[in-house]
Amino acid sequence: MITLVRNGFLQLGLRAVLSTTPLVREVRHCGDWSELEDTLCANKVDVLVLHEKDCSPDRGVLADARRRRPKILLLLSSSDVSEEVLAGPSVPDGFLVESELTATAVEEALQRIVVGEVPMPTSVTRALLDRVREPEQQRWRRDVPLTGRENEVLPMLAEGLSNKQIARRLGISSHGVKRIVASLLLKLGAPNRTAAVVTAIQNGLIAY
Template identity: 45%
Template structure:
């Protein structure tokens, strides 16, 4: 009986996630922009006007305007390309950080507090649309070179030994999910590799992030390497 109840609960969850995904596919996303560079700000506005999934666009010229915007709770994704201090709680708002040429040369400038990353040099209608969609869906879009740099920071020689394995109780399926996150796979790719639905992947990723006390996928991978949960030498 208990197993049947669990299955029924899982089916209800999948139905709810399907409805949520369908709603996301048709609903427009409200986007905010904070860019210190006026030329970049205007460029973003032009590109966003061509992105079908974007609804209202709020323009912020100062960090204080962002705080007021977020307090109103009307922003799904904030595109950040300037100095701003992330508050402890953002509600449903996701942060997409645009990295400049200096960050491309020194990726350590990127903060793991962001929910997704995109280099300004690679900014196109297609890349921005994909990044916004993935950030809104709870994924962490990130250029490959940035991900490799962040991971190398905890694996490079001379940075001290990796701490002993923390007592983090991951199920075998969660561990497989974590390994695929380390490979940089998206939810759809993980679903294909594990032979499960994307909704199932979302549940697994959420559980992994919770157990690793990490705000996003990249932070979870870094934490897992430090904890000895991923064999990065293989």
Template identity: 50%
Template structure:
């Protein structure tokens, strides 16, 4: 039932005129990405951002969604803490290794696999990130689930004091649910769900949902 409701929310929540910004150095990948985006009815425009721009946050600003290649992800350091940034999708195939570096504080709301990139996977990721869900390739999710706990435990990293209600919300958040879906599952208001999610991010020291899920896996909360 949850899966059916999730799909319905995704279909209803997608904007019909998305402005997508692209930050990709590879001309081949950039051209292929533009071609796929042009086939999606919901995408109203695609802007390729210059790699040399000093005013990157301002250039990104008007976009609804930003797609950034994993190799250019670190460029978003200048955007850390900037309000009003669009939902950010990171595109690449070695994302697990990159999370072991110092990139967890960078803006990110979901991931795209370059190897599996298609009209369908791109459309699905855009739909999900637009309604507040966290798209993530199955291969990356599996590596995080099987490998995360081996690198750290709750006792090693310190106990994170989530309430029972926060724990319930955290499990739903990790399943990729939006605030609206969390509220429905817990029988609370959307504002109540937002407060729970905000409290979880604060306690985990996470800048976004993806970072929170990874921190939760490493600390043994998930």
């Protein structure tokens, strides 16, 4: 894992949290983008933790030594996610919020991100859902035909539930949930669960 969090106080907090997280075996803390890119070129990286203030969406897709894109965990100053981040070429694979940065939150986020799920704090989900009320977003809605089961699963993705949690709630297999999620991503034109939730919110597909 590598991090790019240039706020000194916040970096100390993140270091302390990561040092107590069993899933984290090695962490490299970078001071700027140049060091980050050099570290990626020289190492195999599974997860990259970026602070939104240090994130540069216009830099394109970051890749490690094996030309593989690491999972990006974006640390937010607040629960609001900027449109610039969501529209960039590297949509984050998960989110953390400064005020909710605890060892438990980080460990849960890493567990989910490693297996391909999207960690999203409830506060972030609520902030995204609130955008449905904005007139500008309403004008961009389009019809996306979903099955009954897909309509059941979509709000659970917005809650940040894992495939196993969704399977238990619906009384179906995890493999079945995986198929439904894959279908949702295809219909919504989304590369991952985060982008699917954002697209669903923008198109008014999630009621709350």
